[in-house]
Amino acid sequence: MQLSRDELRTAYKRMCLIRHFEDAVHEEFSAGNIPGFVHLYAGEESSAVGVCAHLDDRDAIASTHRGHGHCIAKGCDPKGMMLEIFGKKDGLCGGKGGSMHIADLSKGMMGANGIVGGGPPLICGAALTAKYRKTGGVAIAFVGDGASNQGTTFESYNLAKVWDLPVIFVVEDNRYAESTASAWSVGGSQVGRANGFGMPGEEVDGHDFFAVWESARQAVERAREGGGPSLLHVKLYRYYGHFEGDASTYKAPGEVEQVKTQFDALDMFKQRVTETSLLGPDELEDIEREAREIITDCVASAASADAPANSDLLTDVYVDYKF
Amino acid sequence: MQLSRDELRTAYKRMCLIRHFEDAVHEEFSAGNIPGFVHLYAGEESSAVGVCAHLDDRDAIASTHRGHGHCIAKGCDPKGMMLEIFGKKDGLCGGKGGSMHIADLSKGMMGANGIVGGGPPLICGAALTAKYRKTGGVAIAFVGDGASNQGTTFESYNLAKVWDLPVIFVVEDNRYAESTASAWSVGGSQVGRANGFGMPGEEVDGHDFFAVWESARQAVERAREGGGPSLLHVKLYRYYGHFEGDASTYKAPGEVEQVKTQFDALDMFKQRVTETSLLGPDELEDIEREAREIITDCVASAASADAPANSDLLTDVYVDYKF
Amino acid sequence: MPTKSFRDALNEGLRQEMERDDRVIIMGEDIAGGMGAPGEDDAWGGPLGVTKGLMPQFGRERVLDTPISESAFIGCAAGAAVTGLRPVAELMFVDFMGVCFDQIFNQAAKFRYMFGGKATTPLVIRTMYGAGFRAASQHSQCLYPLFTHIPGLKVVLPSNPYEAKGLLIQAIRDDDPVMFFEHKVLYDDEADVPDEIYTIPFGEANVTREGDDATVIAFGRMVNLANEAADKLGAAGITVTVVDPRTTSPLDKETILETASETGRVVVVDEAHPRCNLATDISALICENCFDDMKAPIKQITGPHAPVPFSPSLEDLYIPKVEAIEAAVRELVGKGH
């Protein structure tokens, strides 16, 4: 299976949008313009984009606390996202959710999640709806390596298997859960666990967009055709700290730089498409510039946007409630 | 490794005690003399006894809602148990726990459990204490096939593996969780799951005391020597309904009788030890008669024992509490 | 009107809503039963038979048996609810909330708020509660105060078969997540229940007795004890208003405050443990709003601050009694004239 030029352009654009989005959030956070707990996805772009490239409006994803990349990859509006992260009224969630609860159900993005392991059960529900309604839709749960040890995650593996749901569990193993190494915290292996539950599982180089894309293609196709759940163990790396403010002293000296120079997802993508003449360097530069401009504009809008009205405090608790 | 005559006698006695205990509870329940939810272990005797044969006072077990057999196998006093099940003051738990919460910490029996999947985390704690104190103790979690799908169980597999705890997970697969077949509810396989978490796992014929005994011996030895956790998938069968009162219509007609005639744990034990002249038929009969008498006596004591005092309602909530 | 048990009223409510709306699906452990087993299909129809007969009528696509994985299937129901279905999940005993509470209180309950009003989560969780079955500490709790505390959840406590059906149908049609509490001792209670579909609105209390001397506010199974106490007191010339709020969230504050002000003497009866429960909730509400009308302290009658014991004699002591309600009313009526 071959990616079209358009698909490649879209993929690169999304990866650039994510990278610039996260770099911008990092800067704005450092400048004191963004409050709260913010977890950045920079370095992991090819996972979200490589997986979501196969999805359309029938499909749903459940994200994690590190959700910006998944949002952008699934087609959420970066401006609405940035406003949300700034806590503004016109943010995707009206400023009530923030970075950890960013969601856009109209795009099949079922929410970042402040609870590690919160997403997998929920995505079984989206998959059940798709199966019940026979839409052909599939559902993806992104799961961190840390979240891969949470009981809710395992239960979801089993439920998806037993109910034969169109779910793909994408374990994004960025080596750490907070400061704890996945090499320590994960007993056995991700693929071994998947197999133990009767699901196919595959290990993928998450720095390589094309590897992710191809593995995800097979898993999505299997699920769409009624072949049930499966798991991808995507090995990648996060450039920033666990959250903004983390000094990352648990990483080895030079570790980040090494990954950045040798395994950067965007660089690897560029190299591959230029080497094979699928896209030209100028084209790539244009796409990147465009992405940068979009994000700059997002930040400017977010900074000057209005806060929610005070009366918003008590709305949206219920659809309908007699107080 | 060979069982001594004394060990064989003890094992058979415990299996008989369990069988008669459960048959007696069944009768007393049917006669309306025992209240509440009661889950009987008849048919599964060789699992509890085969595993606990390797344990001593340093060791702990965590049981399930179907706990009578585990109690007896770990050395709890059947009379105290029967009184407890009748809700009497001198029951093992003062009548406050009943069948589902029977426990005797002084014997390393950490409690039956009304919560499916409640035991595995707790047993990690007993194992941690043993490891920290360097007692050489091991800790066993009995887990039903249904409980093997609970998130708490999987988390415990991983914690035990990652912390290298001396735990053995004994999955007692009696084909059903309530009315649901394990053939349906368990995605993958028990051994596959154990391996997925990096633990050794083994499937065992649970009707065969000797098979259980040998597999448990290896697992306990491994754990005692610092070799970490492992899992036994013990395949067996329960003779009675899920709880007393269950008509068991989910079983195939004749299913119970077939197992009883072909795979009865006590019959198989008897056959094996007489065939190999390890114990004589008279000896076995004496042991069985003795067990029956003990249980008859337990029931008589329980029926005539005193209920708790009304003032017991509010004691034992705290060790120390300023009301 | 035909007489039906609490159990059958629930069954009928579920069936009629499933017939009416194909988005309604149900799931839980052994709610049909016999899954994968060689014997009878629909072998259980739920641990207490509430869902019996639904699988044969609606098929396994709409009546889903689950593995014992409450987090996964309750969360799955929440996820199905935000994506267009109207699931009714059964949490067999509310005591099992501890293995799945996150999916209820942090996920389903908060979607709408966290997502800025853009999510709708029409999820019902049916669950069994209460003492009286000799089921001991891990199968006899009330726990509805914990759910009432959580913004985003609605909490329903029917006290009789009529309410059971009408409130359940309302719960299924409601667009917010609803915790539906069924007292295990009520399942065999019988009463007149219309064959037709009907709903009972949330947040509207039922005044089951009217009187002048005192008000008794009671929840769930306790309503029946309050009625009995009122009838006995009535025979002795003391007339009592009994209020059954039916839902604790939303709460019909108006009726509560009105009747409290009218009689000036209030007893609140709540089977739950005494700390931070509904008795304190209602008592504090009245105390803040009807101060000038109160003629006597507000009495709370609750279960004790102890787990539920197994032994029948202790469990019987544990559960609030009709006599205690009577005595409390008599004590209050003796005061503040």
Place this chain on the structure above:
Amino acid sequence: MPTKSFRDALNEGLRQEMERDDRVIIMGEDIAGGMGAPGEDDAWGGPLGVTKGLMPQFGRERVLDTPISESAFIGCAAGAAVTGLRPVAELMFVDFMGVCFDQIFNQAAKFRYMFGGKATTPLVIRTMYGAGFRAASQHSQCLYPLFTHIPGLKVVLPSNPYEAKGLLIQAIRDDDPVMFFEHKVLYDDEADVPDEIYTIPFGEANVTREGDDATVIAFGRMVNLANEAADKLGAAGITVTVVDPRTTSPLDKETILETASETGRVVVVDEAHPRCNLATDISALICENCFDDMKAPIKQITGPHAPVPFSPSLEDLYIPKVEAIEAAVRELVGKGH
């Protein structure tokens, strides 16, 4: 006396108890940090640095980092407690209770009762709570009313560094399971804290201000707001008694009822959501016991019945204010003369 932060007071309490008693072990996610990682050992010392330095002193045998598996490790701590250790487990945010509540409320809390008094469970669960960090709905809740409801648990809410150390040491020495709540906004607060080991007994309220006109009863972080309000009111000639119960279970009913009776006017301040919370609990208690002494209704000041919003402006609105306490006292003082 040396000045220490709330964080350092906790750290010191843990360290001194670990030095004194080798049965005390601690566990939690990243409480040392850097487990299996190539960089620094003790890289985190807890998400908020409370346990920093303990691993280097006591080693990885006593300072146990865990996978993200709260049920497993909290249950493990409970199991270690009944078998002879005295574990202090960290539940990073109390909001995560939903993935491990069973091991707390059905297991640890009920062992002793279910087992007829034969179990002792000296378990401490330290946890972070409260709003003010722009951490949004799933990282800002109070939830202590839920734990206060459960028999068998003790619940501690220190309001300052002095209490933090003394109550934590008491919690570790206590033979019952203790939920120890640390408000995230308090960690950097500083106060005089003795270097020596000391304990503060459970169930003994601290009266932080004495006055005649009204009583304010407040919990955890809210105590500081109550004190501030009292000082402002004092400057305006209204004197207020402020009560910090310090533990909600056990509760020092005597001090609460005594001060309530003395002033006859009470405001209860609880950051938690309003339904079935501590404000209702205290209010109902006073209302049942001090009826004749009350000069005015009991006012409840609480967070709203809504999840905690992310947006700073909304979150600031969410949290109870000093001005609201002042206004409530003024309103009461205007009444019932």
